[in-house]
Amino acid sequence: MSWRRAALLAVPVAFVGVFFAYPVVAIMGRGLVPDGSLDLEPLGDVVTDGGLREVIWFTLWQATVSTVLTVLVALPGAYVLGRYRFAGRRLLWAAITVPFVLPTVVVGSAFRSLFEEGGPLGSLGLEQSLAAILIAHVFFNYAVVVRTVGGLWSHLDPGQEEAARVLGASRWQAFRTVTLPSLRPAIAAAASIVFLFTFTSFGVILILGGPTYATLDVEIYRQTVSLLDLPLAAALTIVQLVAVVALLLVSARLEGGRAGALRLRAAAEVAHRPRGWAQRGLLLANLAVMGLLLGVPLGVLVERSFAVSSGGYGLGSYRALGDLRRGTSLFVPPAEAIVNSLVFALAATVIALVVGGLAASALSTGRRHRARGSAAGIETLLMLPLGVSAVTVGFGFLVALDEPPLDLRGSPALIPIAHAVVAVPFVVRVMTPVLRSIDERLRESAAVLGASPARIWREVDLPIVARAALVAAGFAFAISLGEFGATVFIARPDYPTLPIVIFRLLGQPGALNFGAAMAASTILMALTATAVVAIERFRVGTVGQF
Amino acid sequence: MLSIDGLVVRYGDATALDGVALEVRDGEVVCVLGPSGCGKSTLLRAVAGLEPPAAGTVAWDGRDLAGVPPHRRNLGLMFQDHSLFPHRDVLGNVVFGLRMQHVAPTRARARAQELLALVGLGGYEHRRVAELSGGEQQRVALARALAPAPRLLMLDEPLGSLDRRLRDRLVVDLRELFVQLGQTALFVTHDHDEAFAVADRVAVMRAGRFEQVGPPADVWKRPATEFVARFLGYNVTGLLGPGRAAVRPDGLHLALEGPLTGIVTARTFHRDHFLVRVKVADGSPLEVAVRGDTVPEVGDAVTLAADPDAVIPLS
Numbered sequence: 001m002s003w004r005r006a007a008l009l010a011v012p013v014a015f016v017g018v019f020f021a022y023p024v025v026a027i028m029g030r031g032l033v034p035d036g037s038l039d040l041e042p043l044g045d046v047v048t049d050g051g052l053r054e055v056i057w058f059t060l061w062q063a064t065v066s067t068v069l070t071v072l073v074a075l076p077g078a079y080v081l082g083r084y085r086f087a088g089r090r091l092l093w094a095a096i097t098v099p100f101v102l103p104t105v106v107v108g109s110a111f112r113s114l115f116e117e118g119g120p121l122g123s124l125g126l127e128q129s130l131a132a133i134l135i136a137h138v139f140f141n142y143a144v145v146v147r148t149v150g151g152l153w154s155h156l157d158p159g160q161e162e163a164a165r166v167l168g169a170s171r172w173q174a175f176r177t178v179t180l181p182s183l184r185p186a187i188a189a190a191a192s193i194v195f196l197f198t199f200t201s202f203g204v205i206l207i208l209g210g211p212t213y214a215t216l217d218v219e220i221y222r223q224t225v226s227l228l229d230l231p232l233a234a235a236l237t238i239v240q241l242v243a244v245v246a247l248l249l250v251s252a253r254l255e256g257g258r259a260g261a262l263r264l265r266a267a268a269e270v271a272h273r274p275r276g277w278a279q280r281g282l283l284l285a286n287l288a289v290m291g292l293l294l295g296v297p298l299g300v301l302v303e304r305s306f307a308v309s310s311g312g313y314g315l316g317s318y319r320a321l322g323d324l325r326r327g328t329s330l331f332v333p334p335a336e337a338i339v340n341s342l343v344f345a346l347a348a349t350v351i352a353l354v355v356g357g358l359a360a361s362a363l364s365t366g367r368r369h370r371a372r373g374s375a376a377g378i379e380t381l382l383m384l385p386l387g388v389s390a391v392t393v394g395f396g397f398l399v400a401l402d403e404p405p406l407d408l409r410g411s412p413a414l415i416p417i418a419h420a421v422v423a424v425p426f427v428v429r430v431m432t433p434v435l436r437s438i439d440e441r442l443r444e445s446a447a448v449l450g451a452s453p454a455r456i457w458r459e460v461d462l463p464i465v466a467r468a469a470l471v472a473a474g475f476a477f478a479i480s481l482g483e484f485g486a487t488v489f490i491a492r493p494d495y496p497t498l499p500i501v502i503f504r505l506l507g508q509p510g511a512l513n514f515g516a517a518m519a520a521s522t523i524l525m526a527l528t529a530t531a532v533v534a535i536e537r538f539r540v541g542t543v544g545q546f
Numbered sequence: 547m548l549s550i551d552g553l554v555v556r557y558g559d560a561t562a563l564d565g566v567a568l569e570v571r572d573g574e575v576v577c578v579l580g581p582s583g584c585g586k587s588t589l590l591r592a593v594a595g596l597e598p599p600a601a602g603t604v605a606w607d608g609r610d611l612a613g614v615p616p617h618r619r620n621l622g623l624m625f626q627d628h629s630l631f632p633h634r635d636v637l638g639n640v641v642f643g644l645r646m647q648h649v650a651p652t653r654a655r656a657r658a659q660e661l662l663a664l665v666g667l668g669g670y671e672h673r674r675v676a677e678l679s680g681g682e683q684q685r686v687a688l689a690r691a692l693a694p695a696p697r698l699l700m701l702d703e704p705l706g707s708l709d710r711r712l713r714d715r716l717v718v719d720l721r722e723l724f725v726q727l728g729q730t731a732l733f734v735t736h737d738h739d740e741a742f743a744v745a746d747r748v749a750v751m752r753a754g755r756f757e758q759v760g761p762p763a764d765v766w767k768r769p770a771t772e773f774v775a776r777f778l779g780y781n782v783t784g785l786l787g788p789g790r791a792a793v794r795p796d797g798l799h800l801a802l803e804g805p806l807t808g809i810v811t812a813r814t815f816h817r818d819h820f821l822v823r824v825k826v827a828d829g830s831p832l833e834v835a836v837r838g839d840t841v842p843e844v845g846d847a848v849t850l851a852a853d854p855d856a857v858i859p860l861s
Contacts, residue, residue, distance in 0.1 A: 441629040447616035448594050448623040450646030450694060455617075459642070463633040 008362035023396025042235035066137035074145035082153030101478030104203025192251035305518035317515035348419035348480035356427025364435035390485030553602035564754035577745030622696030643694030797856025804851030
């Protein structure tokens with residue numbers, strides 16, 4: 001069995017090794033061994049410098065608070081979207097994902113325009129406040145929890161909870177003792193993604209935190225780009241890597257603990273219309289939360305894209321996208337970036353699905369009591385790109401892949417590869433729990449009926465996992481569309497992506513540029529939403545329904 | 547012909563099968579009977595190639611199957627929970643094995659329909675498996691396992707989750723089907739009535755070993771060990787003779803004088819008799835079948851005697 005695992009893992013491990021581990025090692029080499037000899041001074045600076053210690057502490061606790069808040073706010077949403085049948089449920093399922101896949105730059109700007117003096121919520125005094133950062137983090141990650149937990153919830157057999165009720169458990173006790181433990185792997189998976197995300201939060205904090213708040217990522221960026229202090233940036237990267245490895249090990253343990261095979265049922269059999277005033281109230285309350293939390297910032301964004309400087313509304317900002325070029329730092333009209341982004345996203349999705357799908361199936365085959373340790377180790381390796389900042393990935397590409405043996409500098413292929421590096425962990429995260437929850441006896445039945453291992457994968461695993469794979473593909477596509485931190489290092493001026501164009505436009509003075517940035521953001525948002533809705537539609541067919 | 551010899555399967559430190567030997571001849575139905583956890587499911591999994599043996603051989607017509615993976619063994623296995631593919635309809639489940647054998651779609655379909663008709667589910671082709679009742683699922687699983695014409699069909703407690711009346715009927719259906727098809731089968735159950743009804747030979751298993759193998763009538767008439775006797779519902783007592791002996795509830799009767807005296811602790815009604823449980827002198831409970839109108843009440847003191855030819859001495 002282990003040779004099969006090894007074969008499945010060969011591609012993912014090679015991919016992560018060449019396009020992630022190698023660049024990271026290269027950065028460290030440049031940072032720690034700058035002149036051919038080991039220099040540990042920068043690492044010492046991180047520990048002794050009060051300012052940098054402050055950065056580490058802030059990074060940790062804001063991530064913790066953001067994660068707890070997100071799970072608390074999103075869990076009822078996961079229930080409502082997982083279990084209730086109501087008009088517009090499918091659309092809403094897709095709509096809530098939009099914030100998650102928006103570029104950080106756009107979200108940062110949307111919240112700033114929301115909270116700035118004179119903005120719709122300017123009177124709250126939240127400009128450059130911690131509250132604004134936390135709200136933006138909940139906004140961003142709400143979908144992670146709802147989709148991961150709600151997806152499992154929608155297939156969970158309600159019979160077990162009913163059994164507990166009959167045994168005398170109250171609704172709350174039944175939830176706590178039966179449903180919650182079943183959901184635990186999904187909640188742990190979602191929470192660890194949210195934590196890693198907010199731990200490496202970059203764009204949001206850069207834009208909303210002002211000079212007051214800085215995470216490790218923001219600091220790495222500042223040290224690399226603004227202060228050109230590579231050794232210190234490398235030392236910060238090491239601290240981050242160590243923290244991320246520790247976090248991933250803890251989360252793998254949390255999830256692995258009781259990831260037993262669950263009794264899954266078809267979602268259509270589990271979902272029901274909300275019954276009674278309590279359930280209807282719960283549904284309405286959650287719809288209100290989604291509307292306020294997710295709708296308002298995006299509404300403001302769209303509103304700004306149509307606003308014209310003379311007052312009133314018009315299409316001026318959109319028209320500007322076709323011809324804005326002279327007098328700006330742009331090489332090509334922003335409209336061209338739309339095509340670039342779509343092509344890159346398609347390529348990145350294919351790469352991420354192949355690499356992540358192979359990894360997920362390798363991680364979920366074999367017996368539970370064997371190879372536990374090695375599976376956790378490999379999973380951690382594959383998750384690493386998720387924890388390390390996209391900035392590090394992009395900068396690593398710039399540093400490592402510009403000389404033989406791998407001289408890809410200037411190759412447009414770098415962009416989808418970088419995006420895939422960022423997206424692979426998501427694919428693995430989404431697919432592994434579903435693959436693991438498939439009853440082993442289904443595979444054994446297929447084997448006895450004459451299906452070879454490859455055939456079992458195609459006939460049993462694939463149809464059941466297809467839905468998770470489509471979700472993963474949606475995420476990968478959207479991540480690629482919105483990826484900013486890595487792209488900013490490797491995008492060539494003649495092949496810009498949409499987020500890069502938005503970022504450049506935001507950096508330009510003037511209402512026209514800002515308006516164009518808002519218009520480009522709105523288009524990006526629409527593209528992403530279309531992608532996610534399309535994927536939700538696709539699975540209506542025979543695939544992924546069970 | 548299936549030959550199992552000296553088969554040992556271990557899970558970590560636990561030994562699930564401890565040197566098992568068994569032959570299943572062509573066209574024969576052999577039933578492995580034993581309490582849950584005795585290793586009978588492991589035996590099927592080992593024969594199917596799903597559990598690697600630590601020692602011993604599984605062979606078909608003298609050819610060792612050791613290196614043959616499950617999907618090349620051409621065996622059928624029906625799991626207790628049926629393990630139907632939830633993402634396929636009834637027809638999709640039944641044709642699965644035929645598709646794996648590259649049978650042409652139209653022929654596979656015809657064969658599947660034939661089998662569905664055979665198990666009484668004609669017209670169910672496009673039903674979703676989740677919509678089926680337990681008995682229907684069981685029959686779909688049976689049709690799925692039979693479709694590729696496996697040289698040996700193994701059934702792991704196939705009737706375990708069904709209600710009693712359905713079971714009683716399906717046992718007869720199964721027996722009829724096996725005989726009609728000349729199907730070689732290895733059947734596993736914890737229910738001796740089921741085993742006796744369906745099997746040509748019964749193998750009683752305890753803790754990974756066979757205690758007794760033989761035709762149902764022989765095993766029923768002459769349980770070889772105390773374990774087998776108790777498992778089949780015999781009373782086992784040392785009060786009837788020099789050694790320990792087994793006696794069926796209907797081999798005991800109420801008497802004015804006898805070797806056994808005790809107090810009635812329970813009585814239950816069984817169609818044509820009462821089963822009366824009596825706690826006897828040495829503290830062990832004995833069950834006696836009482837026919838007729840005078841049935842002792844709980845708390846009554848009674849004396850029991852055994853029919854001499856019903857007492858089976860145990861070695």
